[in-house]
Amino acid sequence: xxxxxxxxxxxxxxxxxxxxxxxxxxxxxxxxxxxxxxxxxxxxxxxxxxxxxxxxxxxxxxxxxxxxxxxxxxxxxxxxxxxxxxxxxxxxxxxxxxxxxxxxxxxxxxxxxxxxxxxxxxxxxxxxxxxxxxxxxxxxxxxxxxxxxxxxxxxxxxxxxxxxxxxxxxxxxxxxxxxxxxxxxxxxxxxxxxxxxxxxxxxxxxxxxxxxxxxxxxxxxxxxxxxxxxxxxxxxxxxxxxxxxxxxxxxxxxxxxxxxxxxxxxxxxxxxxxxxxxxxxxxxxxxxxxxxxxxxxxxxxxxxxxxxxxxxxxxxxxxxxxxxxxxxxxxxxxxxxxxxxxxxxxxxxxxxxxxxxxxxxxxxxxx
Amino acid sequence: xxxxxxxxxxxxxxxxxxxxxxxxxxxxxxxxxxxxxxxxxxxxxxxxxxxxxxxxxxxxxxxxxxxxxxxxxxxxxxxxxxxxxxxxxxxxxxxxxxxxxxxxxxxxxxxxxxxxxxxxxxxxxxxxxxxxxxxxxxxxxxxxxxxxxxxxxxxxxxxxxxxxxxxxxxxxxxxxxxxxxxxxxxxxxxxxxxxxxxxxxxxxxxxxxxxxxxxxxxxxxxxxxxxxxxxxxxxxxxxxxxxxxxxxxxxxxxxxxxxxxxxxxxxxxxxxxxxxxxxxxxxxxxxxxxxxxxxxxxxxxxxxxxxxxxxxxxxxxxxxxxxxxxxxxxxxxxxxxxxxxxxxxxxxxxxxxxxxxxxxxxxxxxxxxxxxxxxxxxxxxxxxxxxxxxxxxxxxxxxxxxxx
Numbered sequence: 001x002x003x004x005x006x007x008x009x010x011x012x013x014x015x016x017x018x019x020x021x022x023x024x025x026x027x028x029x030x031x032x033x034x035x036x037x038x039x040x041x042x043x044x045x046x047x048x049x050x051x052x053x054x055x056x057x058x059x060x061x062x063x064x065x066x067x068x069x070x071x072x073x074x075x076x077x078x079x080x081x082x083x084x085x086x087x088x089x090x091x092x093x094x095x096x097x098x099x100x101x102x103x104x105x106x107x108x109x110x111x112x113x114x115x116x117x118x119x120x121x122x123x124x125x126x127x128x129x130x131x132x133x134x135x136x137x138x139x140x141x142x143x144x145x146x147x148x149x150x151x152x153x154x155x156x157x158x159x160x161x162x163x164x165x166x167x168x169x170x171x172x173x174x175x176x177x178x179x180x181x182x183x184x185x186x187x188x189x190x191x192x193x194x195x196x197x198x199x200x201x202x203x204x205x206x207x208x209x210x211x212x213x214x215x216x217x218x219x220x221x222x223x224x225x226x227x228x229x230x231x232x233x234x235x236x237x238x239x240x241x242x243x244x245x246x247x248x249x250x251x252x253x254x255x256x257x258x259x260x261x262x263x264x265x266x267x268x269x270x271x272x273x274x275x276x277x278x279x280x281x282x283x284x285x286x287x288x289x290x291x292x293x294x295x296x297x298x299x300x301x302x303x304x305x306x307x308x309x310x311x312x313x314x315x316x317x318x319x320x321x322x323x324x325x326x327x328x329x330x331x332x333x334x335x336x337x338x339x340x341x342x343x344x345x346x347x348x349x350x351x352x353x354x355x356x357x358x359x360x361x362x363x364x365x366x367x
Numbered sequence: 368x369x370x371x372x373x374x375x376x377x378x379x380x381x382x383x384x385x386x387x388x389x390x391x392x393x394x395x396x397x398x399x400x401x402x403x404x405x406x407x408x409x410x411x412x413x414x415x416x417x418x419x420x421x422x423x424x425x426x427x428x429x430x431x432x433x434x435x436x437x438x439x440x441x442x443x444x445x446x447x448x449x450x451x452x453x454x455x456x457x458x459x460x461x462x463x464x465x466x467x468x469x470x471x472x473x474x475x476x477x478x479x480x481x482x483x484x485x486x487x488x489x490x491x492x493x494x495x496x497x498x499x500x501x502x503x504x505x506x507x508x509x510x511x512x513x514x515x516x517x518x519x520x521x522x523x524x525x526x527x528x529x530x531x532x533x534x535x536x537x538x539x540x541x542x543x544x545x546x547x548x549x550x551x552x553x554x555x556x557x558x559x560x561x562x563x564x565x566x567x568x569x570x571x572x573x574x575x576x577x578x579x580x581x582x583x584x585x586x587x588x589x590x591x592x593x594x595x596x597x598x599x600x601x602x603x604x605x606x607x608x609x610x611x612x613x614x615x616x617x618x619x620x621x622x623x624x625x626x627x628x629x630x631x632x633x634x635x636x637x638x639x640x641x642x643x644x645x646x647x648x649x650x651x652x653x654x655x656x657x658x659x660x661x662x663x664x665x666x667x668x669x670x671x672x673x674x675x676x677x678x679x680x681x682x683x684x685x686x687x688x689x690x691x692x693x694x695x696x697x698x699x700x701x702x703x704x705x706x707x708x709x710x711x712x713x714x715x716x717x718x719x720x721x722x723x724x725x726x727x728x729x730x731x732x733x734x735x736x737x738x739x740x741x742x743x744x745x746x747x748x749x750x751x752x753x754x755x756x757x758x759x760x761x762x763x764x765x766x767x768x769x770x771x
């Protein structure tokens with residue numbers, strides 16, 4: 001007879017489960033720290049696809065950060081009925097907002113991952129891609145908090161790893177047909193703060209991609225037919241309309257002048273630490289968009305505490321001489337004690353190296 | 368025939384089973400953490416007031432550790448007992464990176480980090496007690512730059528520390544204020560102890576030997592914190608700092624001549640007393656302007672000249688016998704004698720006199736030279752009369768205990 005009583009309960013539980021799978025919006029976990037990514041209900045994962053919740057906005061920042069050629073699917077979610085405010089010309093997300101960034105690589109076969117350009121998928125085929133990690137930035141009452149989740153090999157679930165993780169990755173370069181073997185590092189929570197705390201050390205963590213200037217461009221570039229994430233947010237009522245949203249320059253915008261592209265690149269890749277209040281202001285090298293004398297931007301600037309990172313060179317930037325410039329030396333290094341940025345990559349970003357190299361090449365002057 | 372009822376039952380059972388399996392998985396996630404991961408997790412989840420113990424033994428760490436929570440103590444079982452070995456480090460520019468007020472680290476060693484060993488950035492009220500940072504293969508330019516490295520911090524006590532093998536400075540305090548470095552030993556570093564762009568420091572009762580330079584007090588341009596001044600260097604043993612300079616080129620310490628005891632560059636109000644200077648083969652004491660580096664100065668707020676340097680009651684023996692610097696070697700060749708105990712480059716800010724730069728009251732047989740560096744070392748002067756003066760004593764550093 002227990003069977004008889006059990007059955008309706010099970011039935012309703014299953015109905016709930018079914019509802020949860022298809023309809024439930026993401027959940028804001030305020031006090032607990034879910035060990036499973038699925039507890040946030042930000043994504044549906046079945047055998048074939050990783051699909052962001054319909055309640056989220058999928059976005060690509062216009063000037064993205066380089067992470068070992070990983071592809072990234074980013075989502076932004078604000079709980080129903082809440083709205084972001086505009087404070088000091090920036091988006092102030094309400095408590096409960098969740099930003100996610102899922103890192104993955106496309107496959108060229110069942111065992112090989114490949115290095116190809118990120119075209120910005122809105123959902124991820126799990127047959128054609130391998131999920132690596134999903135990082136959450138969650139807006140709590142005390143500020144933003146970071147939660148790194150690492151996907152299992154079966155791609156059925158990602159688990160919280162506050163101490164980070166590492167993974168051996170072999171990428172097939174589609175151009176050279178050579179394999180690139182490296183250790184991919186999932187940052188620990190403090191390392192998340194290493195980039196997301198731009199005012200060091202007392203400033204709060206804050207988003208780097210989900211900001212006005214980065215959201216104000218459609219994820220297909222400037223094609224007029226596709227609305228920008230910012231316009232989507234306005235349509236959803238998440239923020240109120242404002243004519244004066246800034247738009248960041250992008251290092252990827254090949255139509256922009258070289259100088260603008262180079263400065264946009266340095267701002268995004270380096271400026272979170274190398275700003276007047278950042279963790280790397282100790283070096284006196286300032287690479288964000290702030291006004292700073294040429295020497296503090298690196299021109300003819302001797303290193304301060306670079307150690308081997310100086311590469312036996314005398315100045316951060318020697319105009320016209322990329323080979324003599326420490327800045328480029330550190331971008332071109334993959335040794336942990338020499339390379340810049342210190343975190344977030346194991347591989348050299350060749351496209352960035354090319355850009356900065358050409359920029360230094362075209363500079364005039366001498367040290 | 369499978370009825371709908373049975374399917375429902377089966378789904379129900381299956382979901383219960385899944386739940387059990389997944390709960391089991393949670394446990395296994397926790398279990399698979401290595402010592403390193405557990406330690407990093409503890410550092411991330413620490414609460415103010417926590418003491419995180421590092422047990423005796425050698426613990427291999429492969430990625431940078433970091434702490435951002437204030438009021439935490441990391442405590443080992445002894446400077447040679449609890450060892451965090453980074454010999455196989457694969458990630459991170461330092462061993463342990465701390466950005467946290469009211470931080471104490473004691474009784475442990477950090478070995479063979481790929482970059483800096485212990486970096487403490489923008490923290491107030493920091494105590495580093497009986498901590499050893501060491502590169503165990505000896506002085507190599509591949510070694511990390513700094514051993515114990517507080518920067519842009521305040522109220523810093525470094526006591527009974529040991530720093531060996533750094534390719535820049537063993538104990539380096541930069542852009543900081545209210546500093547005590549005492550009872551410590553620095554050996555086989557390029558710079559044993561360096562106080563740079565800092566104010567209000569006491570460096571005393573340390574032993575610096577076998578470094579390239581024993582103790583450096585520097586001020587450099589183009590940094591957010593500069594105007595280094597008010598440092599007392601006293602009761603130190605500064606001997607035989609004759610190790611060849613193994614700093615990577617480009618770094619400012621790469622220009623320090625091997626055989627330097629104490630070097631003061633561009634700092635003001637420095638009191639140096641009751642130290643033992645012995646057998647530093649370039650110079651027991653070298654006092655220079657930043658101009659000696661022949662680097663451009665574009666910083667309008669920067670004062671490259673050392674001023675109000677006061678040396679008294681120091682003991683000197685040997686030294687200056689095989690200088691590792693072209694102008695010093697030429698001077699030695701010209702005089703046919705070991706170089707004097709106190710060497711000043713002789714460069715003066717406009718309107719200042721030799722007395723403004725340097726005073727000393729040492730014993731009668733202490734020797735001195737002013738290098739005349741601004742005139743290409745043309746006329747070195749050995750007469751110390753202009754420097755026969757005394758300056759007001761500097762006060763002792765006392766730590767502010769506000770801890771905020």
